[in-house]
Amino acid sequence: MKLERLLAIIMMLLNKRRVSAxxxxxxxxxxxRTVYRDLEAINAAGIPIVAYPGASxxxxxxxxxxxxxQYLSIEELVAVIAALKGVHSSTxxxxxxxxxxxxxxxxxxxxxxxxxxxxxxVYDFNPWGSAPGIAQKVTELREAIEKRQRVSIxxxxxxxxxxERAIEPVxxxxxxxxxxxxxxCLCRMEYRLFRLSRIEKLSVLTEEFPPxxxxxxxxxxxxxxxxxxxxxxxxxxxxxxxxRVRDMLDPAAIETEENGSxxxxxxxxxxxxxxxxxxSFGASLTVLEPxxxxxxxxxxxKKILSNYEKEENVDR
Numbered sequence: 001m002k003l004e005r006l007l008a009i010i011m012m013l014l015n016k017r018r019v020s021a022x023x024x025x026x027x028x029x030x031x032x033r034t035v036y037r038d039l040e041a042i043n044a045a046g047i048p049i050v051a052y053p054g055a056s057x058x059x060x061x062x063x064x065x066x067x068x069x070q071y072l073s074i075e076e077l078v079a080v081i082a083a084l085k086g087v088h089s090s091t092x093x094x095x096x097x098x099x100x101x102x103x104x105x106x107x108x109x110x111x112x113x114x115x116x117x118x119x120x121x122v123y124d125f126n127p128w129g130s131a132p133g134i135a136q137k138v139t140e141l142r143e144a145i146e147k148r149q150r151v152s153i154x155x156x157x158x159x160x161x162x163x164e165r166a167i168e169p170v171x172x173x174x175x176x177x178x179x180x181x182x183x184x185c186l187c188r189m190e191y192r193l194f195r196l197s198r199i200e201k202l203s204v205l206t207e208e209f210p211p212x213x214x215x216x217x218x219x220x221x222x223x224x225x226x227x228x229x230x231x232x233x234x235x236x237x238x239x240x241x242x243x244r245v246r247d248m249l250d251p252a253a254i255e256t257e258e259n260g261s262x263x264x265x266x267x268x269x270x271x272x273x274x275x276x277x278x279x280s281f282g283a284s285l286t287v288l289e290p291x292x293x294x295x296x297x298x299x300x301x302k303k304i305l306s307n308y309e310k311e312e313n314v315d316r
Contacts, residue, residue, distance in 0.1 A: 003083065004099060005030070006038055010047060011102060013061045020058040029146065029211070134179055137196045138172060141181050144204045145169045148211065150186075154201040155194055162200065167192070168209040184212060231270045234289040237262040241284045248277075275300070 005028055012019055012027075024035045039059060043049045048062035084100050144151050151169055156162045169183040170191070179196040191214055237245050239260035246254065255263040268274050270293075278285060278297060287294045 002038075003080075006042060007080075007099060009038055010042060010061075011099075013049070013059065018052065018056075018058040018060040023058070134196055137199060137202055138179060140202060140204055141169050141172055141196075145171065148208050150205040150207045150209055151183075152201075152203045152205055153194065153199045156198045156200055165194075166205070167194070168212065170212050170214065184209075184214075229270050230267045231290065231293075233264070233266055233268055233287070233293065235264040235266075235278075236286045236288055237264065237281065238284040241281060244281075 021035045025032050039049050049059055050062050051059055152166050154162055154164050166186045167183040169181050171182050173180040181194050185192040242262055245262050253264050253266045257263055287297055
């Protein structure tokens, strides 16, 4: 993460004095261009970075400059700690833990000490009832990325079938509260996105791979990541489920009718998740279009009803 990297660069410059751009790029596994942008950002933020040319050259923070509470206020340090604690809550990343300790040390060193009140925002990327195994996967993948080691995974697709893949992990991504790993799939011979909750088994291999030039910057959904065809849907929801509907769907797609019902026009991938989602609303949802989805819901409902009818006949 950029915030973590910028703070780590500052700490490295303070501790090691002069550091070359190549050393920074290799340490953080980023491009030289990214390092130059980071150094410019640090310099623009008020921390003077001096560049020295030559074989023994590099970058260092201007002599006699120190970071004290005149640069980062107590409130700003608390805000940084709150943000890093949120990241640390979803992974057992030792580097983030060490970074938290260092920033806490700045608070202890401040003349006024630690403030009595916590930061007003709590960042926690773990959903309620989340599985603890995700943090372990994040840790193992993070180490594999740092050491550039291939990983073998058993992955369950949305359709329910499992497949085994060998990947070269490039980066970890947390989108909302869902963790993904972006890497090069040796079976498909292309970059793919894998959701960690669908990885049944994960094994870090001894095989190493060369650095990849492809990285995810601003994460935007790619159409090829969809596993099915997107279809237009027209849905009508009963008023009593309006909160859940507004939580799940784009407000621009929702129209409130005179009787309080919600009419929704949207596009979704036609897969098992869609079928389960529609059925989860029970009698509170009527599928208006397309006809084949209406028929599918009807057929599934009849099968469900037949299961209970069989039980009723046995009881009698």
